[in-house]
Amino acid sequence: MTPARSATIALALSCVALAPQAGCSSESSGTTSPAPAAPPSTLPQTCARIARNTAPAATCNGAAELCTRTYDRVTVPMTHNAMSNADDGWTPPNQTHNIERQLADGIRGMMLDLHYYDADANENTAGHIDGKSAADQVYLCHGPCALGHTRLLDGLCTITKFLDASPGEIFSVIFENDVDDADTDAVVRASGLVDYAYTHPKGTPWPTLRELVDSGKRVVLFEEKEGGTPAYLHRAYADEMWDTPYSFMKREEFTCALGRGTKTNALFLVNHWLGRPFADVALAREVNVTTVLGDRVAQCTTDAGRAPTFVSVDFYDVGDLFGVVRKANGLF
16 A cells, blocks of 8 residues: 555544553444354453344345345455545545445445554554553554554444444455554454454355345455464455555556456456545546546456456545446446
């Protein structure tokens, strides 16, 4: 991802902050139990949960036509550096709106950067901090956390609550992770998101969206580094996906060539943003329009012989990301 710097952040998500070791406040009504197959968390499920909506879902990611398609053959709108947003004061931001608004607007995939952060010293650390829970040292940051940060737990709480309320929605996350898998796992479990985590057996066909909805396993998590332990933290480029390059200064440089991974992997990510040298809404206005983004997705579809699984952009609300994704999915 591009090495943008971000300013001080006060991210107001859906969780209520308590004492430093406490996580998000718990509501007794509607709190769900962990999935039976998952071992218990070392941290409590501390999100403020709502009663899970158990109504039958007539659509999958907003369209009945998508329910019969396999996960790898549905194109998803994704946000690059999703945690970095103007609403909550990141400067320079990669997105206009925060995670909660992105979900409400229809974003179904996010790229999130994980770092260890010592809040007392206001600095990143190279590894796990002894004596602190995972929830209080694993943060969403883009580069130095002193320039902008929020707890991973708080971000995941927002996603969990969205899924609790939205039975037909399937969601994906790609973690750019500078954090040990064990600590990522602990926070995912503390957020309750593990209830929804799907584990894909490597090399097997992907299920349909309807099968994911019916199973209740509607979140697919990937890690750029390491991964595989536990198995629901999928190894992104090593096992499951390939992508285009991601560092572009001008639109003429966009390419559909192989970036990371191997083209034999089932999932395909198109990275579509400019950095001169940082993200800027003016750049998104230039490249998120149909004549640029739509043409590139069409070209990459032709080159790859299949539509992308993920189309990731800065400033998703500028241009026509959702229209391009609908066309890629054959929804007119």
